[in-house]
Amino acid sequence: MNFPIGTLLLGLALLIVLALIVALPLFDRKTPVVRPPSRREALEAERRAVIHSIRELDFDFRTNKISEADYRALRAALVQRGAEVLRALKALEERDVDAEIEARVAQLRETREATPVPANGRVCSGCGALLPSGARFCPSCGQPVAHSPTGVQAK
């Protein structure tokens, strides 16, 4: 090894710089891009904007900055737009609720399909736990299982 230490350090520095140049675009790609607003967010922003505009319009009218005819026309248009936005938001919420109910139903269906149903379908008279077929004692509370010829739990 006949490298002077200075050359070695310079080489190391160059290597680090090169590594950074190569790696930086990768980091850039990983930084989260600003998510475009969802439809709901856009609607809620518009609702706030409409309410703000109506307040400003009311203020302008009270301070005699606009004529009554202009005020009434502008206000009617804003109120109408606000109603449209509210309707759209409500429709969106109803769709969300529908999707939620469907998801819950699917979940329950899956759970029921996954739960093994005992062949005899009997339950413990003591605690109500499902009994495996042929069980002599309840696996949950330990109560002796009363066997009946019909396979139905005796009362």
Ligand SMILES: [Zn+2]
């Ligand atoms: Zn039991």
